[in-house]
Amino acid sequence: MLEHTLETLARDADFRYYIKDGKGYFVPKDNTAEQIVLSSETGLLEVRRVDDESEEKQEKYRLKSLLIWKAAVDTRIKLDSIKVKGSFKVVEYEHRCPPR
Structure with a gap:
């Protein structure tokens, strides 16, 4: 459920997200x-x-x-x-x- 929420948030904001070492990162696609x-x-x-x-x-x-x-x-x-x-x-x- 959390992963789906993160995917939706990232997609709506035109960002890419990933998780590394227990921390979440959102980076603009461009x-x-x-x-x-x-x-x-x-x-x-x-x-x-x-x-x-x-x-x-x-x-x-x-x-x-x-x-x-x-x-x-x-x-x-x-x-x-x-x-x-x-x-x-x-x-x-x-x-x-x-x-x-």
Whole structure:
């Protein structure tokens, strides 16, 4: 019931919502806030194209970089690599430490 209410509220206000670490976040769908520039000079390590199996058929990439603590869902990334250039929105992320 709560999830349905949150979905309705977000849709009516033209927002996107998500829950992370027990906290709810509402972000405008057209969020054009600050962009994080990601290039080899700022910590970009790898860019890999991912097949998009959704109906939207958008370009999707999986990135590997040094820690970008500001990255979160709906963060804007300005990608500047040899393979890909452009602005993208983060739809999923994971902060991970490599095994020792």
